Amino acid sequence: xxxxxxxxxxxxxxxxxxxxxxxxxxxxxxxxxxxxxxxxxxxxxxxxxxxxxxxxxxxxxxxxxxxxxxxxxxxxxxxxxxxxxxxxxxxxxxxxxxxxxxxxxxxxxxxxxxxxxxxxxxxxxxxxxxxxxxxxxxxxxxxxxxxxxxxxxxxxxxxxxxxxxxxxxxxxxxxxxxxxxxxxxxxxxxxxxxxxxxxxxxxxxxxxxxxxxxxxxxxxxxxxxxxxxxxxxxxxxxxxxxxxxxxxxxxxxxxxxxxxxxxxxxxxxxxxxxxxxxxxxx
Amino acid sequence: xxxxxxxxxxxxxxxxxxxxxxxxxxxxxxxxxxxxxxxxxxxxxxxxxxxxxxxxxxxxxxxxxxxxxxxxxxxxxxxxxxxxxxxxxxxxxxxxxxxxxxxxxxxxxxxxxxxxxxxxxxxxxxxxxxxxxxxxxxxxxxxxxxxxxxxxxxxxxxxxxxxxxxxxxxxxxxxxxxxxxxxxxxxxxxxxxxxxxxxxxxxxxxxxxxxxxxxxxxxxxxxxxxxxxxxxxxxxxxxxxxxxxxxxxxxxxxxxxxxxxxxxxxxxxxxxxxxxxxxxxxxxxxxxxxxxxxxxxxxxxxxxxxxxxxxxxxxxxxxxxxxxxxxxxxxxxxx
Numbered sequence: 158x159x160x161x162x163x164x165x166x167x168x169x170x171x172x173x174x175x176x177x178x179x180x181x182x183x184x185x186x187x188x189x190x191x192x193x194x195x196x197x198x199x200x201x202x203x204x205x206x207x208x209x210x211x212x213x214x215x216x217x218x219x220x221x222x223x224x225x226x227x228x229x230x231x232x233x234x235x236x237x238x239x240x241x242x243x244x245x246x247x248x249x250x251x252x253x254x255x256x257x258x259x260x261x262x263x264x265x266x267x268x269x270x271x272x273x274x275x276x277x278x279x280x281x282x283x284x285x286x287x288x289x290x291x292x293x294x295x296x297x298x299x300x301x302x303x304x305x306x307x308x309x310x311x312x313x314x315x316x317x318x319x320x321x322x323x324x325x326x327x328x329x330x331x332x333x334x335x336x337x338x339x340x341x342x343x344x345x346x347x348x349x350x351x352x353x354x355x356x357x358x359x360x361x362x363x364x365x366x367x368x369x370x371x372x373x374x375x376x377x378x379x380x381x382x383x384x385x386x387x388x389x390x391x392x393x394x395x396x397x398x399x400x401x402x403x404x405x406x407x408x409x410x411x412x413x414x415x416x417x418x419x420x421x422x423x424x425x426x427x428x429x430x431x432x433x434x435x436x437x438x439x
Numbered sequence: 440x441x442x443x444x445x446x447x448x449x450x451x452x453x454x455x456x457x458x459x460x461x462x463x464x465x466x467x468x469x470x471x472x473x474x475x476x477x478x479x480x481x482x483x484x485x486x487x488x489x490x491x492x493x494x495x496x497x498x499x500x501x502x503x504x505x506x507x508x509x510x511x512x513x514x515x516x517x518x519x520x521x522x523x524x525x526x527x528x529x530x531x532x533x534x535x536x537x538x539x540x541x542x543x544x545x546x547x548x549x550x551x552x553x554x555x556x557x558x559x560x561x562x563x564x565x566x567x568x569x570x571x572x573x574x575x576x577x578x579x580x581x582x583x584x585x586x587x588x589x590x591x592x593x594x595x596x597x598x599x600x601x602x603x604x605x606x607x608x609x610x611x612x613x614x615x616x617x618x619x620x621x622x623x624x625x626x627x628x629x630x631x632x633x634x635x636x637x638x639x640x641x642x643x644x645x646x647x648x649x650x651x652x653x654x655x656x657x658x659x660x661x662x663x664x665x666x667x668x669x670x671x672x673x674x675x676x677x678x679x680x681x682x683x684x685x686x687x688x689x690x691x692x693x694x695x696x697x698x699x700x701x702x703x704x705x706x707x708x709x710x711x712x713x714x715x716x717x718x719x720x721x722x723x724x725x726x727x728x729x730x731x732x733x734x735x736x737x738x739x740x741x742x743x744x745x746x747x748x749x750x751x752x753x754x755x756x757x758x759x760x761x762x763x764x765x766x767x768x769x770x771x772x773x774x
Contacts (some may be wrong), residue, residue, distance in 0.1 A: 285712020288730075288749065295734035296466055372583045379585075380719060380731055395589060399720065402604070404528065406597045413589055420583055 170433055176230045176364075176426025180416055186235050187242040194232035195220070196387040202227035207405040222407040224397055230411050233389035237412070240301065240383075241392040241419060244374040248308040250365035255309060256316025257359045263317065264324025265347050275321070278314045286311050290373060301374075304383050308370050316362055323355050357434035361427050368423030375416055391416050448761060459750040460512065464505055494680030495521075496739050508743075517747075518740035522732075527744040531726060535748065536619035538609055538714055538725030544622075544641055545648035545710060550703065552649065553656025560657070561664040561687055572661060576654035586714060588647035588720040595643060605722035608637050644721040648713055652706050659702050663695035694731045699768055708753045 159231040170176065188192060196202075206227045211218040221230040263274040293429075326331065328351065336346045376381040378392025379399075393410045398409025492498045496507060511518065515525035560572035582590075596604035608614065612635060616624045622641070623632035644660060666692055667673060676686045717726035726745060734743040 209486070258765065283708070285709045287716050288712035291715060291731065292742075292746065309541070329734075372585055374723055376585050376716060380716070381735055399589070402592060402597055406593060410593055412592070413586055417582065417586055421581065424581060 158232065165414065166433065170429045172425045172429030173433060176422050176429055179422030180426060183238050183361060183419055183422065187238040187409070190236050190239060192257065194229075194235045196229035196232040198228065198233045199234040199387065201227060202229075208402060208404075210407050216331060219422070221411050222405060224394070224405065224408045225401050230286045230394070230408055232413050233394060234411055236389040237391045238419075240378075240382070240388070241416075243264065244301070244305060245309070245367035245370050245423075248305040248312075248370040248374075249363055251305065251309045252312045252362045252366055252370070253316055253359060256313035257320050257355070259313065260317040260320025261324055261347070261355065264321040265328060265343075266350060270322070278317050281311075282314045282318075287376065290377065291380065291382065294377055299382045301384050304374050304377050307377070308373050313367060315366065316359065319362060320355055320359060323358050324351060325352050327354050357430075361431045363436065364423055364427035364430060368420045368427070371416065371419050371423070382439075442763070445758070445762065448758050452758070455754060456747065456750060460509065460743075460747060461505075463746045464508060467739050467743060468501055468504070512747075517700075517744035520733075520740075520741045521738045522736045523684045524740075527740050530729070530741065531617055531744050531748055534724060534726045534729050535619070537723065538727055539709075540620060540716070541641060541645055541648070541714060541718070541723065541725060542707075542711055544645040546707060548645055548649040549652035549656060549710075553653040554660060556657035557660035557664055558655070558687055558692070560661045561668065561691075562683055564665070569661070572657055576657050579650050579654040580585075584647075584651050585716060587650055588644065588717050591643040591647055592720070600645055603640050604643070607640050607724050608633065609640075612636065628659070631769075644717045644723055647720075648710060648717050651709055652703070653704060654700060656699055660695060660699045663698050664691055667691035667695045697764070700763055700767060701760070704756065704763070707756050707760075711749065711752055711756070 174213060202223060204227065205219065205223050207225055208223040208227070208312050210220060210222040210230075219229050219231065223229055223235065224233070226427045259274050263271040289309045289311055293310060294303050297303045297306060311392055333346060333350060337348050341349075374390070375392035375395065378390045380392075381396065383392060384390055394412035396414070398405070398407075398412055402409050463694065480678070489498070493638050496504055499507070515528055517531075520523065520527055520530055523530065556575065560568045562568065591602075592604045595602045600634070603609075604762060612633070614621060614625075616628070616633075618624050622634060622637045625637065646681060664687065668686070670691075673678050673691055677683070714725060715727035715730055717723070718725045719731050729741070730745045730749075732738075733745060
């Protein structure tokens with residue numbers, strides 16, 4: 158799957174291009190935030206509270222307006238991408254590792270391992286995720302790392318369920334039987350034969366999971382359970398924007414659109430990758 | 440037979456609830472942080488802290504705290520909220536009706552809209568109806584649930600201000616009702632001015648809550664309807680001269696309903712969970728927004744009471760789901 162042919166082919170897929178483009182913009186915004194942002198995201202301009210968006214670019218105007226403390230909305234959106242990207246990467250990858258490992262174990266070893274893991278998945282996914290994440294963060298305490306922990310604790314089941322089913326399917330295929338006949342050890346079969354075939358699917362799920370992680374972080378920031386409300390985060394801006402929605406709707410609208418674009422970016426990229434990495438669909 | 444099934448399931452629910460109660464108590468106790476710290480101004484002297492600890496029984500061993508709490512809980516007393524100083528049971532029961540009415544309205548909208556979309560998609564499947572339904576549901580499902588409510592606030596509260604964006608009724612209006620089931624009671628008492636006001640307040644949160652479920656229902660029901668329409672009995676009815684409407688509504692729908700009922704049942708618990716966020720977004724005074732405030736204020740007695748309330752609702756939904764299978768499928772009823 159890492160050969161240049163696949164990559165070149167994938168770049169011709171419009172979904173991969175659009176999703177990848179949106180996410181590239183997010184990564185650039187996060188890395189170069191201090192260079193791109195016109196203002197310090199924490200700077201309060203008390204002379205310009207709730208200023209409307211002003212497109213006459215100059216050193217004193219605010220292209221996307223200001224919030225109730227006179228902080229520049231555009232700058233806060235740009236710096237907020239750092240929180241979103243951090244959570245997407247850390248929570249997404251950790252969730253993928255935990256869920257994929259458990260799914261592989263359940264699907265490959267079967268027996269009581271499978272029974273125990275599948276039972277846990279059933280119980281876990283019968284709880285409403287939003288309620289569960291709020292309760293979890295309330296228990297472990299607020300903050301960005303609690304949010305990451307809550308996402309991993311709740312969403313590992315998404316990977317586990319799908320990877321288990323795919324592993325079961327792969328294990329029944331002839332090539333695994335052939336490997337057994339050829340005298341390969343189970344460990345070698347798992348790592349050299351099954352894992353590479355399950356990996357593309359896990360990658361697609363990871364892309365979708367990153368989008369979910371960004372939304373969960375925004376929800377918990379909105380509720381007031383993530384990072385402190387001073388630090389710029391999209392969820393926090395949504396909460397502030399909700400308070401002043403009649404006087405300054407641009408705060409809410411700006412944060413919502415950025416969040417929406419990010420989530421759609423991950424989803425579209427995931428769909429595109431699914432089509433590209435599946436040899437049958439391609 | 441039916442009654443015995445209900446009784447059996449209700450008895451089964453008791454150990455589940457007891458298990459949740461123990462779990463909740465243990466979880467809340469192992470969390471770091473002093474609940475009393477929220478009640479006092481910073482820098483209060485130690486004597487005050489100790490006195491408050493004694494007052495709330497926090498100086499006793501954890502095991503002892505549990506027996507006291509469980510004993511009281513059995514009589515319906517979940518203690519006093521740390522932040523509002525109100526009785527937890529009373530507080531929850533005064534807020535619960537608002538949430539139940541919201542959930543009921545949202546579920547009704549979801550079933551009606553989802554069902555209508557599925558039926559229309561099936562009826563007009565030859566003329567692009569299927570494609571149109573897929574496009575609509577795909578769009579609804581691709582936007583995160585969280586953003587629907589906020590989007591409605593911007594659209595119908597600010598840009599085109601036709602609906603109120605927070606609360607449950609006009610605060611300047613004296614309701615003068617006996618219960619907190621404002622929507623139901625005002626309707627039954629023929630005070631339809633209040634009913635209209637409450638409905639206007641509930642419109643956006645209920646629709647925002649219902650949309651994702653409506654899309655899922657539309658997809659699942661359309662797939663099962665398509666399967667049923669290909670069966671011999673449907674074909675035979677068409678050959679006999681019954682209209683497509685008749686075959687879909689009077690014959691295929693009942694057979695196609697079971698997967699949708701099971702989906703709706705499972706998703707109903709998620710819908711109840713979703714009220715937490717929707718109520719926060721619309722400042723709607725139900726147990727969802729109460730739960731968020733309780734969590735932020737670390738109001739332990741209230742959190743415990745609320746988790747048990749949610750657990751009881753989930754158990755009741757599963758019970759209702761189980762019974763509706765039996766009502767729909769004669770094989771389960773007599774088997």
